[in-house]
Amino acid sequence: MTESPKTIVIGVIGPPCSGKSTVARIIESNGGVWIDADAIAKDQLTDPAVIDELVEHLGSGILSAEGAISRPDLADLVFGDDGESQGRLKQLESVIHPRTHAVIQSQIQQAAAERVPFVILDVPLLLESGWESQCDQVWCLQVSADRHEQLLAARGWDAAELARRERRQLSWSEKRRRSSWVIQNNGDVNDLREQIVDMLSQLQPESNSRHS
Numbered sequence: 589m590t591e592s593p594k595t596i597v598i599g600v601i602g603p604p605c606s607g608k609s610t611v612a613r614i615i616e617s618n619g620g621v622w623i624d625a626d627a628i629a630k631d632q633l634t635d636p637a638v639i640d641e642l643v644e645h646l647g648s649g650i651l652s653a654e655g656a657i658s659r660p661d662l663a664d665l666v667f668g669d670d671g672e673s674q675g676r677l678k679q680l681e682s683v684i685h686p687r688t689h690a691v692i693q694s695q696i697q698q699a700a701a702e703r704v705p706f707v708i709l710d711v712p713l714l715l716e717s718g719w720e721s722q723c724d725q726v727w728c729l730q731v732s733a734d735r736h737e738q739l740l741a742a743r744g745w746d747a748a749e750l751a752r753r754e755r756r757q758l759s760w761s762e763k764r765r766r767s768s769w770v771i772q773n774n775g776d777v778n779d780l781r782e783q784i785v786d787m788l789s790q791l792q793p794e795s796n797s798r799h800s
């Protein structure tokens with residue numbers, strides 16, 4: 589019996605709301621395991637120990653009436669353009685990132701042990717947090733300005749909301765420069781799927797035909 593080929597780890601990057609999760613879902617439906625850092629980080633914010641630690645650093649203003657973390661209030665506190673906001677973001681990251689890192693690492697190990705064909709690392713701060721070294725491929729989403737505006741509007745974000753988060757990330761051009769492939773996402777989801785499935789079949793032909 590021939591052994592399954594080694595798991596290929598694909599990092600997916602790009603600015604907020606450019607299609608990273610959509611790409612991840614497409615790879616998932618082709619036999620990949622999707623590691624969703626935003627969801628893992630979100631989960632951490634419901635842990636009572638994390639809530640206590642954040643309240644200690646950032647004050648009880650981050651809590652809703654029910655005692656849960658208020659994400660919009662926390663976002664306002666950490667994504668401001670002043671030095672204090674930046675310091676608060678560092679504090680938030682110092683609590684969340686080590687925990688998130690451990691979960692991501694264990695999910696990668698589990699997927700590799702199971703020899704799944706692909707792992708998709710959907711980590712918005714992939715380059716900033718040093719995950720690049722664990723990726724066989726890094727793919728960066730590209731969308732036109734008009735298209736991006738439409739996708740953001742559907743999410744209820746304006747240009748200012750995008751800008752305040754992007755300010756705390758590497759620039760889009762740097763993300764593209766450090767990627768092995770730039771995915772054009774200006775068509776519909778079927779166009780996107782065709783590009784991704786074609787790329788997967790080039791990476792691991794036998795695995796892709798097994799799952800399509």
Ligand SMILES: CC(C)(COP(=O)(O)OP(=O)(O)OC[C@H]1O[C@@H](n2cnc3c(N)ncnc32)[C@H](O)[C@@H]1O)[C@@H](O)C(=O)NCCC(=O)NCCS
Nearest residue numbers: 604625626629659662663680681684688712713753756757
């Ligand atoms: C501040 C929080 C509560 C705002 O929650 P909200 O629901 O508005 O956003 P969500 O978590 O869905 O993130 C949406 C996008 O914002 C951007 N973003 C989130 N955190 C950061 C950050 N630390 N630095 C830069 N951009 C960020 C990313 O592009 C992300 O995809 C939340 O983003 C958070 O807890 N951030 C810290 C954890 C973190 O760094 N997550 C990034 C992945 S590990």
Ligand SMILES: Nc1ncnc2c1ncn2[C@@H]1O[C@H](COP(=O)(O)OP(=O)(O)OP(=O)(O)O)[C@@H](O)[C@H]1O
Nearest residue numbers: 603604605606607608609610739773775776777780
């Ligand atoms: N080619 C496409 N056609 C139609 N809608 C799309 C396409 N690509 C993405 N979208 C939609 O745009 C929105 C943002 O996409 P997605 O959630 O995949 O982006 P993201 O980069 O993962 O965002 P974030 O990391 O900020 O959460 C979603 O509602 C998604 O359905």
